[in-house]
Amino acid sequence: MAPFAWRPYLPILVFLCHTAAHLHASEVIPGTDELVYNGFFKADLNLDGSALLINDLLSLTNMPDGTNGHAFCSYPLSFQRIPGGSISSFSTTFVVTIGFRRYKGHGLAFMLSSTNDISDNSAGQFLGLPSSSSDDHVFFAVELDTVLNPEFKDIDNNHVGINVDSLLSVESHTAGFYDSSGDFKSVELRSGKPVQVWVDYDSKSYRLNVTLALYSMPKPELPLLSTPLNLSSLLSLSSLYAGFSAASDKFTSDHYVLGWSFKLDGEAQPLDYSQLPLGLVKDLKHHSRFQYSGEMTILGAPTIIPAVVLIALAVLICRYLRNRKEDKEFEIMCGPPSFTYKELFTATDGFNDKLLLGKGGFGRVYEGVLSNSAQSIAIKRVSPESKQGKREFMAEIAILGRVRHRNLVQLLGYCRYKKELLLVYDCMPNGSLDKYLYNKGKPVLDWAQRLSIIKGVASGLCYLHEDWERVIIHRDIKASNVLLDNSMKGRLSDFGLARFHDHGVDAHTTRVAGTWGYIAPELARLGKATKATDVFAFGIFMIEVVCGRQPIGMAVDGGEPFVLADWVLSMWKSGSVTGAVDPKLEDYDQEDAELVLKLGLLCSHSLPKLRPCMRLVMLYLERGARLNEFCPASLSVDPDEDKEIDHVLCSSGASTITVLSGGR
Structure with missing residues (x-):
């Protein structure tokens, strides 16, 4: 028999070798929107393509010649029990292995899909995901990608990504995990070793966390990916199917799922490692090795050795040329290195x-x-x-x-x-501002120091927005990114997320970036960073410095989590906005504190057109322009209401700002 002739029958041979069935391994808990598969023996799944059940094991691809496989729960899930009602959160965890064969796998993805019949997909590098979305097919996926896409050379070919209706990830990170000390440990997805993934989505805060670890490790405390993501439009569909997708190219690629747990509005039930079909995977690995050792015997040592040397030499040359290209690209953008x-x-x-x-x-x-x-x-x-x-x-x-x-x-x-x-x-010898606001071991900043820091950061941000040769959008303004020099003056730092564009031209950034609590609502919805989204973050920053409290935190009495800006607004509505001032401040200018807090609320207005530009903010802080009186209700404009609103005039000659009351 030819070396490859019996490969299609390998799953059947292995199945016959595993006659012990774990009848209790799979469970669908009725009435709870919960799935628990500790192995997949007789699992109620809808399979297509090359996907099949090998006793307790879910195999998504196990055949050559460009196949893809999908496995979905046979019945749809409802994330919105009442039309127009709240959207359910969800939590899921699964254990997978990728690779084993001579030709490594391309990766797989966990999916929520509006259909369990995916016909518009491609093998190989696209993991069996739809190559395009349409009105009748939308999806969300967490991909474990192990193949380099030649069209996007900067994308790591061993990464975890988040996809929404597109093959381009909205967020990605090299595969791995953060240990208890916060150090990153990379994980090779193609190694054939089982890995576990946790996906947790909070529908109230629009926060998605993706965590990865080696098989049987406890779930790391720090997620690999944590990003704001609004999935309401997808999850509000009348039905969604949960499952997995994978694909192989022209060579055989193995993608196996060993166990899966899923739950709506709660934490997914932990998997029982003792029931997962790890032994079955090892048997498949053994048979694969036997097969390929047969191929090597046919080739013969005299043929293999020169080929191995040539391949090794080619790899070294390619690596050298790639490094040379990266160095040249780096120096073109950044200039030559300044230090040895x-x-x-x-x-x-x-x-x-x-x-x-x-x-x-x-x-x-x-x-x-x-x-x-x-x-x-x-x-x-x-x-x-x-x-x-x-x-x-x-x-x-x-x-x-x-x-x-x-x-x-x-x-x-x-x-x-x-x-x-x-x-x-x-060198900024006094470190970051957040340590002085929240570390009890640091001296308390007095009012003059806090106001000086606010004015300094405003001046730096105004320079970035208005006065430099191009517009620079910082995208991550927060207390920990403000450093203090010898004189305790504030300096804005960390430009890793910054983007720039020409004056008078709209920004082209479409990826949500920043820190939760400082992200403007339109940025979370549309992903477009502008000067107005920087102004929003600066408004939250001003309030934070005056109040000495984090943008999102727990109430002082230990109650529910609270949003700082909403709390300051409620204090204003109750009659005293300065009641929100940091109680550690023994003496402060009440008029200045009131101005900064109200200006912070205006800068963090839900409507970007009603936020002042940074030049106006500077004028207000330096008393070069007067901030007209406005009521708290004017800060509660509903963007969906068709109300007439005056636009903010933003120019160096402007001296006042008017906000029409358009409350809910």
Whole structure:
């Protein structure tokens, strides 16, 4: 028999070898919108393409020649029990393996689809997902992608992505997890080792979390992806099907699902690892190895050895050329490196932990002194596993390397060493503002310091929006991104998410970026960042600094979570907006505090057209323009109501702003 002739019969042979059935492994809990499959023996699933059940194992692809496979729950789920009612949250977890064969897998995806009959799909790199959406077919997917798309060379070919009605991910991250100390550990999806994924969606906060870990590990506390995402239009459909999709290209690719748990409005039931068909997967792996060892015998050693040498040489050459291309691309956008690794190594005494200023998802920050000038510097040492990608740091270098303002942290240069990227800044010895607002070990900032910091950040942001040669949208204004210099003056930092465009031209950013609590409502809905979305974040920032409380947090009495801006507005409605001022402030200017709080509420107005531009904000803060009186009701305009609203005039000559009352 030819070497490949019996491959189609492999699932049947393995099935016959596994006669012990786990009848209790699969369970559909009636009346609870809950699925629990600890293995898939006799599971009630709708299968198409090359998908099949091999005893307890769900195999999505196991055949060559460009096949795809889908497996959906046979009945639809309802995420909106009453038409027009609230949308249900959902939680799901599943264990999968990808690869085993000589030709690795391309990846698979968990899906919520408006249909369980996907005919518009493609094999190979598209994971069996629809290549386009239409009015009668919409979907949401979390993809485990293991193939490089040649059309999008910057996309990692071992990543987890979030897709909505498109093959382009709205958010993605290299596959892996964050351990208990916050360090990132990468996971090779193609390794054939089982991995577990958790997907949790909160329909009230529009927050989607995706977490990944190695098989049988406890769920990591920090999710791999956490992004604002409004799925209301999809989940409000009368019926949705939950399931999986995968595809292989012209070679055989193995995509298996070992277990799956799903629940509406609650946490998915943990999987029982003792019942998952891990032994069956190992048997499939054994048979695959036997088959390919037979192929190698036919080829013979004299043929294989030269071929292996040539392949290894080709890989090395390709890697070298790719690195050369990346270096050239980096220098075109960012200019040549300003420092050598030796200079920075010496400046930090070999990156001594005693000089460590802090660490985060990007890596570590060290304090140092340049030996040739005795200048104090801060060095951000970016790890290869950074949550931020190369593009984000290239953007930061390209933008910060060219702007100059007393209220922006100055980037002095960068260095690339092997796989590391090192960014060099002016040293901000007093650290970030959030530590002074929330760390009990830090001294309390008085009113003069807080007002000075607010004015400084406003000045820096006005420069970015109005005065630089192009418009720079920061996209991540928050207290932790404001650093304090020797004089406790505020400087805006971290331009990794920033984008710029010409004056008079609309921004083209369409990806939601920023920090939850500072994200404008239109940004969460449409994903388009503008100067107005920066103004919204700055308004929340002003309120945060005055109140000494985080934008979203728990009530002081330990009650329900609360939104800071809504709480300040309620204080104003009750008669005293200054009642929201940080109680740790023993003395403050009541008139100034009232102005800043009201201005913060106006800047964070739900309608972007009613937010003042940063030049007007500066005029108000410096008393160069008078903020007209307006009532709290004018801040509650419903964007769906057809009310006449005056537009905000934003120019350097404007001195007043009028807001018509258009409350709910």
